[in-house]
Amino acid sequence: MSEQVAEKTCTCAEKFNGTLQAIFDRYPREESSLIMVLQDVQEELNWLPPEAINCVAENLNVPKAKVQGVATFYRAFSLEPRGKKLVKVCMGTACHVRGAGMLVDELERRLEVNAGKGMSPDGEFSLETVNCVGACAMAPAIVVGENYYANMGPDKLKRLLNKERES
């Protein structure tokens, strides 16, 4: 790993105003911190821009290819910019049998966005399907940020989006 050709200066540090530095300081600088670091970076920046991936690679002394590999393997990471709010439609089995698929179709139509890809034209929302948020009693469930919406139906989505737009 030490043969890795590192760039001479870490230009990325400036770009992110040192916010990433604080994250690196939280963990031991080794490969085993990689997933945690990427999670925190994503929380900070809302997605993982290529520069941030380079920055993580350099600071943890892990090859870029490996960082890229991990970032693409795990669902939690987004390699493209996301909207201000992330609408997560639970696709657990309980939600599926209670009609979660209809929610995704309807949200894609309303937000003009594909699930798991890009953001709505106004930049407000990204749409994602998740494998069970463990709120099966509330099925079908939608999570936006920290808000849980229970017993959703396609007819309730307009109100949900309006509420989230306002808050």
Add this chain to the structure above:
Amino acid sequence: MSASTVTFSSIDALHKRAAKVKAEQEKHSMEVLVCAGPGCIAQGAKEIYQVITDKLDEHKTALKKKKLEVGVQLVSKCTGCHGMCEAGPVVTLEPSHHFYTHVTAKNAGDIVEKAILEGEIIEKLLYHQEARKGGNTVKRYTDIPFYALQNRIALRNVGVVDPLDLDDYLAHDGFKAIAKALTSMTPEEVADEVEKSGLRGRGGAGFPTGRKWKSALRVKKDRVWVICNGDEGDPGAFMDRAIMEGDPYSVIEGMLLGAYALGATEGYIYVRHEYPLAVKHLQLAIEKMTAAGLLGDKILGTDFSFHLKLTRGGGAFVCGESSALMRSIEGKVGEPRAKYVRSVEKGLHDEPTVLNNVETWTCIPAIIHKGASWFSSLGSKTSKGTKAFSLVGKVKHTGLVEVPMGRTLREIIFDIGGGIIDDRPFKAVQTGGPSGGCLPIDKLDLPVDFDTLAKAGAMMGSGGMIVMDDRTCMVDVAKYFINFLIGESCGKCVPCREGLRQVYDLLDKITRGDGEMDDIDKIEALCHTMEVASLCALGKSAPYPVTSTIQYFREEYEEHIRDHKCRAGVCKPLIKYHINKDCTGCLVCKRQCPVEAISGEKKKLHIIDQDICTTCGICMEVCNFDAVDIISGGVTVTQQLEKAAK
């Protein structure tokens, strides 16, 4: 005084503190438990907690006069425990077990002023036997069948203790087991006790926990790791979530006992990132225990040391597989490896590792505290103890159910779960997540344990139990699971990676109405290959949702192919929405239709333009007169379903 300020220098100090806390709690003549699960929080549980504390303060003197000492707690209770998230926020009064639902900030004061001070029962906040339909009200939760028929071991503290308060855990026999082990048991005796209890891994495979520990003890090593698998990935299962959120100390105490038995000094808890509250509660529990001298070097003044770290997962289902999970902790891509390398010999960092699931770890303190024979007296012949299930889907009382092994599916679904929503016909129950299968009505009397379910073509898995009614399409369910697994297959081995895709294409073809009869044979052949040739359990068990639905619901597959009919009215390309003569012309569906496919005037029959309609189903959802039908294969399936339901 918060526990974090107390450090226990000895086991005696721990016992003393526990006795003190217990005595203090016993002084309370009443406890108010406010549910703090995400469902109740979303509906204002924190506000209610505030109102109740304020009101108690306001009526301090009156309470004193009546010699009432009231403790108030926010407990993580709602998360599915009773599936009353929809009836939330929930407030429980102890020791009377009075149970109030749909509490609001406005009427929370009544609980103090009427229920506590005057001893009244607040009729309008009671639980209704037939949720939301009127019917009999029940005063005590112990009288609700959903609770009364359960036997909670793994879930013993969930909804009972304050998950953030170490003192409260102490007051509920917390850390008694580790104190007992450290004072009167050798590490071997702890492992023996676990083996004797007959406990089998609750994560899915059902491997005997004691045997795993014993084989780890036989491996020569410098260091051994213990890991808690909290990557509960099965969709429709949330037992582990409830335990981690509601009773984090029990999980860690279990790990302490495991570490003591195995001579481990370091360990990890791996939690899914989809469970932010579980991460928070476990992290706080670790911090508090470290401050209290229950984690770290020289625990409770003995020579036993154990360091515990929490790792968040990255959202990959395959990381629930033990070898993939260990790679993930190392910061790598979570790819499983071949099974002949045993993790008790070469696990995390290629060192001996013992990994158990959250529920398994939680059972350990109870076993050590109450003894192996107590635990093994429960359950069936080959599966001992109790098992927590998450009973979800089209069942009346969704929630977590813990029963002794060997209860029948019927008892769980109908006696505890109250049967199917709206009393529709039962069609199937899916157990074991994406590795399990669907069982039809004639299997309802099977006793639920590891071996019986496996024999019937399903598996117990981690305990997800998804109930399906006649409005669930079994081909669609099979397609759903295969689609899930395509997204989650790590892609390392060909049978799983390519097999899943091919099976999906064939299933999709069938649900589009383009299937041919020999597609079913092709699917079966592919499934067989995946089962024998895949590298890890994900691929090997991936076919079960498909093979079990073909085995038990073959005629539904054939109907899709032959008649282009989806009898449940689910598969979109095969259905049409149609407005029947019951339409009153109320304009509701017309207004709600997102694509303006409905035409019609007030008080006149509406019509759906099939060329524009996207079959989103909103019109059916909003219609108050049951005037929207689903037509599939030339038959009005909604009418057929109603007839069959009667």
